[in-house]
Amino acid sequence: MRELGRFLILTGIALVVAGLVLSSGFGRGWLGRLPGDIRIEKGNFSFYFPLATCLLLSFLLTVALWIYRLFLRR
Template identity: 50%
Template sequence: MNDLGKLLVVIGLLLATVGVLLWTGIGRSWLGRLPGDIHYTRGNFSIYFPIVSCVILSLVLTLLMWLFRR
């Protein structure tokens, strides 16, 4: 149970850091606007899915989790 507590604290601090960075404006210029992100607009209909941003975020989080497990 001790390891789970440490993991939750690290994840919380990581989320808080990312939140502060996004809140201050770092990342607004590229996050969600990468090549491969889908944005379709036609008339009054608009759909947006940041697929490449999601894949990169998933890879970064997977790498961090792998590093913290070692």
């Protein structure tokens, strides 16, 4: 139970830091507009799927959790 509490605290801190970084304007010009993001606009219809952005965020989250598991779980 102690590990779960530690994990939740670290996750909360990481979310607060990510929120502060994103609210400061970091990534405003490129986050969500990476090459590989799908954007279709035809007349009245528009479709947007940030595929490359999702892959990048997934990779960063995977690395962060791997580091947590490697160093903090000892």
